[in-house]
Amino acid sequence: MSDVRQYAKEVSDWIDEIMAYLERIDITDSTVLANIERLSQWTNDLVAEEIDYENMVLIEEEMARVYEEIEEIARDLSTQQRQTQSVPIGKHTLPPLPYAYNALEPTISEEIMYLHHDKHHQTYVDGLNKAELMMKNARETKDYSLLKHWEKEAAFHGSGHYLHTIFWEGMIPRGGGQPKGDLLKQIEKDFGSFAAFKNHFSEAAKQVEGVGWAILVWVPRARKLEILQSELHMILTQWDTIPVLVLDVWEHAYYLQYKNNRASYVDKWWDVVNWPQTALRFTEAKKLTWKQQ
Template sequence: MNDQALIKYLREMDTWANHIAKADASRKIYEDPSFQEEINELLSNIKEWNRDASSFNLDNAHELNELAEKIQKRLGSHERQGNAVPIGGHQLPPLPYGYAALEPYIDRRMMQLHHDKHHKSYVDGLNKAEIEMQKARKNNNYDLIKHWEREAAFNGAGHYLHTIFWEIMSPEGGGKAGGDLLKEIESSFGSFQKFKEHFSAAAKKVEGSGWTILVWAPRSHRLEILQAEKHQNLSQWDVIPLLPLDVWEHAYYLQYENDRGEIRGQLVERSELGGCSGSL
């Protein structure tokens, strides 16, 4: 990483840290003094290096990244433990890295547009649908219930899949899976290479806009690869999504134009699947 790239990384980390600090402070985790200390430490370190950006080096970048990952993991753990989201209260989750963190695979402009515009539109659409259905219950008027149920399905699936999508990619991603996950992949698909071939082929063949998703099927007790048209159509229930790949045009067209195969391969390589060795 050259000096210019390091300074760019520092600026991106500054933007991300301030976004986290100003995010939904009503969540209980923001009341935890140790969590506030971690955020303040990150902001303080960034501020210090911004004063003398020319001396910012790769070791300093790794230190900032370790602290940022610690904060992001605590946020993710809090979300999974979960307080109930109020009706119409869904919020756009912050990216777990800077807009330019996945370059050259996903450039800054496309990442910012994808997250800040497209993902946010699904959050807004889900909130709108939930509020309208709440009004329908209150007024005992279900004339438009079919429309709002469809809106909730489309936007809700879009919001949830994108939330996982951001989390499974990492600047440090790539490589081959290990541990229990690799064993399950080999058991379900024959080999890691066969999994990648199947996953890539499924992504290439998604009809129109949609997703290819590696899922865990609790009843079958094995991994499967599914397609979803749009966000919610032609897939299965009762599965747990692990690795969703967005093949809507907004996820790749600005940078890769109509080469869906190129972005498919790049994002599989940059996912955290290769660094995962957890149990299923």
């Protein structure tokens, strides 16, 4: 297969992933769909090898524009949902992946993504729902004899559910590189440079004792970014901080592919980081203002 045809296939696969995502979130915006259709036609021309390198650059720019349009639509939809909906007790649901199971290959395999999302994350959703319902029952019956157990279950499974949701959103096919704008400026201010931040975050992930997470958080009271570790889903974290970027280093996140080489998994994970989504979380987190301590 020629380089042009291989590139065309990658673009076509990306278009299929985007269309599947739009269908999942029920978006039919005519402008976005028209731009995707134009991009698809350019890809067909690529297959016929009728486009030169300069046109391939134009395709990359169009892909970036389409992605930005979809990000804006998703942000608006998310804001509307937050403003109008709350989750009833015991009714949490598994959020769909914003991409196909194989979309993050070769960094993360399709098999891992399926098991991690559909099996492991679902377990945390189920555990949180059960804990909430049991605590509701305790309030209604005034029988608090097992409350300590169910509070622990809610902390463990709830943290697992919420961190995994951030984890999926924090990755994207053809991601990586480094952030731009305000997020990059804040990283440089708080860590000295992006390279220093990346090294610090990677080492935090590699050195989590047992299983857990590396977490970049915004600290509203200090007005700065910090890097934390969490054992399990909820131990060693700080209160009153907002997760901005998270990396799962439980063995189920990488073992089938990387065996016991967590370091290799961490190093390659940077290739799929979704910096636009991370920047959005950072922007929203900064809106929370407390008195500095």
